[in-house]
Amino acid sequence: xxxxxxxxxxxxxxxxxxxxxxxxxxxxxxxxxxxxxxxxxxxxxxxxxxxxxxxxxxxxxxxxxxxxxxxxxxxxxxxxxxxxxxxxxxxxxxxxxxxxxxxxxxxxxxxxxxxxxxxxxxxxxxxxxxxxxxxxxxxxxxxxxxxxxxxxxxxxxxxxxxxxxxxxxxxxxxxxxxxxxxxxxxxxxxxxxxxxxxxxxxxxxxxxxxxxxxxxx
Ligand code: ADP
Ligand code: AMP
Numbered sequence: 001x002x003x004x005x006x007x008x009x010x011x012x013x014x015x016x017x018x019x020x021x022x023x024x025x026x027x028x029x030x031x032x033x034x035x036x037x038x039x040x041x042x043x044x045x046x047x048x049x050x051x052x053x054x055x056x057x058x059x060x061x062x063x064x065x066x067x068x069x070x071x072x073x074x075x076x077x078x079x080x081x082x083x084x085x086x087x088x089x090x091x092x093x094x095x096x097x098x099x100x101x102x103x104x105x106x107x108x109x110x111x112x113x114x115x116x117x118x119x120x121x122x123x124x125x126x127x128x129x130x131x132x133x134x135x136x137x138x139x140x141x142x143x144x145x146x147x148x149x150x151x152x153x154x155x156x157x158x159x160x161x162x163x164x165x166x167x168x169x170x171x172x173x174x175x176x177x178x179x180x181x182x183x184x185x186x187x188x189x190x191x192x193x194x195x196x197x198x199x200x201x202x203x204x205x206x207x208x209x210x211x212x213x214x215x216x217x
Contacts, residue, residue: 001026001080002105003212004087006183007113008175009168010120010127011197012204013084014136016113018152019205023214026080029071031064031088033134038067040131053162056170058088058178065095072099083107088179093186110186111208113197117172124168128157142201 001024005013014030021028035053039046045067052059068086071077087093100106115123126139132155137144144150148157162171186192193211197204209216 001109002083002100002107003080004083004107004110004186005113006110006179006186007197008115008117008120008179009171010124011113011115012123012201013113014134015142015201016205016208017082017084018135019216020208021082023209023216024080024082024212026082027077028084029068029077029081029086030084030134031068031086032084034067034071035059036134054167056162056167056174058174061089061091061095064088065092068092069095069099087182088175090181090185093182107186107189107191109193109212110183110191111193111195111211112183112186113195113204113208115197119198120172121165121168124163125165127159127163129160130155131158132156 003020003024003026005017005020007013014033017028017030035046035049037046039050045063048063049059058064064086068083072081083096087096097107123138123141126141128137128139128144129135130137130150130153133150133153135150135152136142137150137157144157149155150157161167183192195204195207195211199207
C-alpha cells in the first residue's frame, strides 16, 4: 500500500506517521527528514537544501524528486511507503505517479489532515524534534517523559530554525499556494480522504484509521 499524508507544516503528519507505518506495514519516507539528515552529514545536497529551508521556501523539484525517488528504490520500500511532506507540488505528484506506474504500482490513498492556521502557528512554535530519530514533541500537547530527551531513542531534542514565526508564516504561504493544488489532484483521482486535524493526537489517529478502514493492533 502506498499512502500520502498531506497537510500544512505543523498539521501532525510526523506525529501520526510512526504508528500508521506500523499499522500499514510500510516505510515512512519524509522528504524534510531526508534533507535534515543530509545536512547533518554536511553533504552537498544538505547544504543546498538548507539555503531554501532557512527561508521557508521549497527545495527545487528536480533535486527533491531525485532524492525521494532514489530513496523509494531501496528494497525496504517494496512493500509500500507512507509519504510525508512529499509530494508538495503538482510536478512532484506527477513524477511520483509516473515512477510508481513503471512498477505497476500507484498511490492508493491521500490523507489530508486539515488544521486551522492559528493552531499551526502554535504547534510549530512549541515543537521540539529529536536530533537522531526526528520524532516530534510539543511543550504542551505532547511533552517528552524526560525533559529534553526523546522517549523513543533518548536523543537530544532541539527546536528547528525554520519553526521561527517569521519562517513559519512563509512556509504556510508556500503551502497554500504550491501544495494545496495537490489536494484537488488526489480528489480528482478519487483517492482523497479528509481528516479534521484540529482534535487531539489520539482523536486524529482514530479518524485516520477509520478513513483508511484499518484497525489498531
Ligand atoms: P508536521 O509533520 O505535519 O509538520 P508534526 O507532526 O511535527 O507536524 O506536529 C507539529 C507539532 O504539533 C509537534 O510539536 C506535535 O507534537 C504537535 N501536534 C501534532 N499533532 C497534534 C494534535 N493533534 N494536537 C496538538 N498538537 C499536535
Ligand atoms: P518539513 O520537514 O516537511 O516541514 O520540510 C522542511 C523543509 O524542507 C521545507 O520547508 C522545504 O524547504 C524542504 N522540503 C521538504 N519536503 C519538500 C518537498 N517535497 N519539496 C520541496 N521542499 C521540501
